[in-house]
Amino acid sequence: MKKLIAFLVILACAVMASAQKVRVNADPSVDISKYKTYNWDKGPASHNPMINKIATDAVDGAMASKGLTKVENAGDITVVVFTASESDLQISSPSWSPGLNSIHTGIAVPSQTWPVTKGTLVVDLLDARTKSSVWRGTAMDTLSHNPTGNMAKDAKNAQKHIQKAVEKMFKKFPPKS
Numbered sequence: 103m104k105k106l107i108a109f110l111v112i113l114a115c116a117v118m119a120s121a122q123k124v125r126v127n128a129d130p131s132v133d134i135s136k137y138k139t140y141n142w143d144k145g146p147a148s149h150n151p152m153i154n155k156i157a158t159d160a161v162d163g164a165m166a167s168k169g170l171t172k173v174e175n176a177g178d179i180t181v182v183v184f185t186a187s188e189s190d191l192q193i194s195s196p197s198w199s200p201g202l203n204s205i206h207t208g209i210a211v212p213s214q215t216w217p218v219t220k221g222t223l224v225v226d227l228l229d230a231r232t233k234s235s236v237w238r239g240t241a242m243d244t245l246s247h248n249p250t251g252n253m254a255k256d257a258k259n260a261q262k263h264i265q266k267a268v269e270k271m272f273k274k275f276p277p278k279s
Contacts, residue, residue: 122243126238126275138178139177139178143180143182145182150257153253164271165272183226184223186221222240237275241270
């Protein structure tokens with residue numbers, strides 16, 4: 103009996119360790135609720151366009167449910183999705199600290215990058231006018247860590263995980279002030 107309990111505890115810990123982790127960050131100085139329209143930027147090329155399409159459709163649904171309207175060009179927000187399904191990526195990180203802004207300090211701050219590990223989905227919303235990131239959702243352990251080489255099968259396996267991740271992200275959109 104003790105062995106069974108020990109096995110179940112280890113199994114539960116393993117499942118929790120591999121569970122999807124969703125994190126959302128927003129620029130606290132921006133009133134995201136003022137945005138009414140959005141358009142897409144293609145972002146970096148995806149290894150699996152089918153997974154990217156699933157993520158794009160999920161975000162479209164989430165944005166519509168929040169009252170935003172998709173337009174072809176010149177939306178208030180530009181949306182970019184990064185799907186790191188087969189390899190790690192490097193993405194520029196937003197700096198939401200006005201104190202680090204070169205306009206205020208006269209000191210140029212170099213671009214900051216951060217790694218996006220394989221298996222991660224990133225949804226980045228940028229103010230279309232300023233090109234600054236105003237909101238970012240990151241879901242780790244969402245995409246298959248071991249692609250099979252069959253894009254359709256990999257996309258089907260990732261579909262529920264992507265939908266769940268996007269739903270979790272957009273529960274926190276727009277952020278509460």
